[in-house]
Amino acid sequence: MRTPASFQAEVESPAAWLRVVIAVLLGTISSVAMWSMPVVLPAIEAEFTAARADASLPYTLAMLGFALGGVVMGRLSDRFGVVVPVVCGAFALSGGYVAAGLAPNLILFALIYGLIGFGASATFGPLVADTSQWFTRRRGIAVAIVSCGQYIAGTIWPPLLQHFIATQGWRATHIGIAVFCAVTMLPLVSALRRRAPTPATTADPFAAAAELGLSPNALLILLCVAGLACCVAMSMPQVHIVAYCSDLGYGVARGAEMLSLMLASGIVSRIAAGFIADRIGGVATLLISSSCKAWRSCSIFSSTAWRLST
Numbered sequence: 001m002r003t004p005a006s007f008q009a010e011v012e013s014p015a016a017w018l019r020v021v022i023a024v025l026l027g028t029i030s031s032v033a034m035w036s037m038p039v040v041l042p043a044i045e046a047e048f049t050a051a052r053a054d055a056s057l058p059y060t061l062a063m064l065g066f067a068l069g070g071v072v073m074g075r076l077s078d079r080f081g082v083v084v085p086v087v088c089g090a091f092a093l094s095g096g097y098v099a100a101g102l103a104p105n106l107i108l109f110a111l112i113y114g115l116i117g118f119g120a121s122a123t124f125g126p127l128v129a130d131t132s133q134w135f136t137r138r139r140g141i142a143v144a145i146v147s148c149g150q151y152i153a154g155t156i157w158p159p160l161l162q163h164f165i166a167t168q169g170w171r172a173t174h175i176g177i178a179v180f181c182a183v184t185m186l187p188l189v190s191a192l193r194r195r196a197p198t199p200a201t202t203a204d205p206f207a208a209a210a211e212l213g214l215s216p217n218a219l220l221i222l223l224c225v226a227g228l229a230c231c232v233a234m235s236m237p238q239v240h241i242v243a244y245c246s247d248l249g250y251g252v253a254r255g256a257e258m259l260s261l262m263l264a265s266g267i268v269s270r271i272a273a274g275f276i277a278d279r280i281g282g283v284a285t286l287l288i289s290s291s292c293k294a295w296r297s298c299s300i301f302s303s304t305a306w307r308l309s310t
Contacts, residue, residue, distance in 0.1 A: 027149020089122025144274025
């Protein structure tokens with residue numbers, strides 16, 4: 001157990017911010033798993049002569065793998081620290097992308113994407129949880145920056161992947177991703193071997209739930225429902241925008257650029273939310289962001305209904 005003075009010297013320190021940088025890099029690299037399928041979707045339809053719904057199955061399994069992996073990797077992180085799950089994730093990503101590049105049919109390709117999603121989960125929940133332990137006063141912005149790894153990946157990866165798919169083919173591109181993940185993630189994770197500082201006195205982790213009049217399990221369930229409702233609304237356009245642009249005649253490259261721009265805007269919103277959370281608290285920030293999303297959804301629904309009626 002560290003003394004209060006040693007704990008304060010470690011949190012908010014340059015070493016803590018360095019971990020944030022490493023975590024963002026790891027998240028950016030591994031989150032290729034979130035955006036490779038939307039870009040490769042038209043090629044998969046052509047390769048396996050599949051309908052759009054069937055060709056979307058790999059992404060569905062990738063997200064299910066990500067959900068399952070979040071629980072498993074979280075348990076590993078709690079028990080062994082953040083290094084073990086990230087190393088496991090790196091091997092799952094590398095092996096999965098090699099297997100995907102060699103897949104002979106759509107069913108096997110989809111199942112392999114479940115493994116890829118499982119591997120990608122190692123650099124989200126575990127890294128966010130680890131980062132939160134290195135900060136007190138600036139915890140909101142630190143966690144927000146780390147979580148931006150997914151959106152930075154969505155900004156960078158789609159145009160790159162589209163270029164290599166167009167010039168080298170989707171199979172070679174998948175194998176190239178596997179090599180890149182292996183040679184970059186494993187060296188980076190070695191910088192995270194130091195365990196998070198432990199305060200001399202441990203605060204009640206369920207205090208926030210008690211203040212809301214909820215049990216910890218009830219609060220967890222509500223957060224899961226909120227996260228699901230939020231992501232359902234944004235996942236459909238993210239997955240299908242590249243293929244849809246191709247259908248409309250704009251080309252796959254333009255679709256990849258639109259996906260990149262969409263995810264770049266997410267970086268701004270997440271960092272802004274982190275700043276706000278540090279000043280007014282997480283619950284108030286969630287209420288503000290949820291209200292904005294509800295207003296946006298109502299506006300889109302009203303606009304669509306008006307257009308259909310006219």
